[in-house]
Amino acid sequence: MYLDCNATAPIEPAVRETVTLWLADELGNAGSRTHEYGLRANRAVQEARRQVAAVVDADANEVIFTSGATESNNIAILGLAAYGEESGRRHIVSTAIEHKAALEPLEALEARGFSVTLLRPDETGAVSAESVKDALRPDTLLVSVMHANNETGAIQPLSEIANALGDHDAYFHVDAAQGYGKDLVPLRNKRIDLISVSGHKIYGPLGIGALVLRRRGFKRPPVKAIMFGGGQERGLRPGTARPADCRPGRCGRHGTQGQKSPPAKVPRDQAVCLRRARTSGHPYSCSPGAHTIECHELLRPRRRLGSGYGGPQGYRSRF
Numbered sequence: 173m174y175l176d177c178n179a180t181a182p183i184e185p186a187v188r189e190t191v192t193l194w195l196a197d198e199l200g201n202a203g204s205r206t207h208e209y210g211l212r213a214n215r216a217v218q219e220a221r222r223q224v225a226a227v228v229d230a231d232a233n234e235v236i237f238t239s240g241a242t243e244s245n246n247i248a249i250l251g252l253a254a255y256g257e258e259s260g261r262r263h264i265v266s267t268a269i270e271h272k273a274a275l276e277p278l279e280a281l282e283a284r285g286f287s288v289t290l291l292r293p294d295e296t297g298a299v300s301a302e303s304v305k306d307a308l309r310p311d312t313l314l315v316s317v318m319h320a321n322n323e324t325g326a327i328q329p330l331s332e333i334a335n336a337l338g339d340h341d342a343y344f345h346v347d348a349a350q351g352y353g354k355d356l357v358p359l360r361n362k363r364i365d366l367i368s369v370s371g372h373k374i375y376g377p378l379g380i381g382a383l384v385l386r387r388r389g390f391k392r393p394p395v396k397a398i399m400f401g402g403g404q405e406r407g408l409r410p411g412t413a414r415p416a417d418c419r420p421g422r423c424g425r426h427g428t429q430g431q432k433s434p435p436a437k438v439p440r441d442q443a444v445c446l447r448r449a450r451t452s453g454h455p456y457s458c459s460p461g462a463h464t465i466e467c468h469e470l471l472r473p474r475r476r477l478g479s480g481y482g483g484p485q486g487y488r489s490r491f
């Protein structure tokens with residue numbers, strides 16, 4: 173059984189309305205600022221940029237829009253490669269529990285001659301800040317650790333890792349697809365240089381995400397583009413911005429920390445009882461949207477048990 177608001181989450185009605193407005197009624201290209209249509213589109217994109225930045229206490233001009241956390245991770249990880257090669261820093265620290273969207277770009281860098289240390293979590297699903305510190309080398313270019321794990325929900329100790337990095341030069345990237353907007357404080361830590369965000373995990377549309385590139389002093393992390401085109405998004409993510417998609421959902425605007433989800437409503441005939449069940453995530457440091465329960469006995473088992481998710485509109489099931 174998989175109770176899930178991770179794989180994706182339903183779009184918030186207010187966001188759906190905005191998306192529809194920009195797809196159906198508004199016409200402008202945010203890059204064409206010589207007329208009112210384009211200017212309006214550009215204002216909408218900039219407003220969305222401010223909203224995304226505010227959640228992690230960044231500046232709007234530190235945010236670029238992407239197609240999702242996968243692309244953000246790719247830009248963050250692959251985009252640092254050229255700098256690593258020029259500066260002779262070819263070591264990366266990450267974890268064995270990262271999403272494929274981080275592990276695969278890391279593998280691509282390994283094939284290019286980088287050395288990647290993948291840390292293992294303890295039995296609670298979290299890696300320790302000490303293990304990150306022990307893995308650091310003088311030539312470590314990047315430390316990339318996810319925020320909340322997409323399967324166990326285990327929240328990684330980002331603040332402790334930020335402290336452990338201290339004034340080591342390594343860039344600190346966080347794949348926050350499962351934590352952004354839900355667990356606010358750790359992502360505001362100024363030692364985190366790069367943050368990947370996914371729209372559809374926070375009640376926004378599918379196919380939109382963001383990468384926050386926090387400046388150190390006046391310097392943006394030396395990430396180079398991995399795609400080329402019209403120079404949009406500070407040259408890092410070319411392509412016409414779609415104001416319709418640049419709307420973060422409720423979490424993206426305010427964060428949901430401290431909010432209680434409405435109680436799940438499970439139709440009577442779909443209810444099952446779990447026996448001999450235990451959670452396999454962290455006992456207390458766990459994302460509200462992700463948890464794994466291992467169950468060894470079901471009462472009233474059904475022929476097919478599928479997945480469901482508890483979203484803002486209550487429980488939906490797919491049996």
Ligand SMILES: Cc1ncc(COP(=O)(O)O)c(C=O)c1O
Nearest residue numbers: 240241242271273322347349370
């Ligand atoms: C931790 C994590 N990283 C990255 C992704 C990919 O996000 P997107 O679908 O926005 O590309 C996901 C989505 O499942 C995820 O859970």
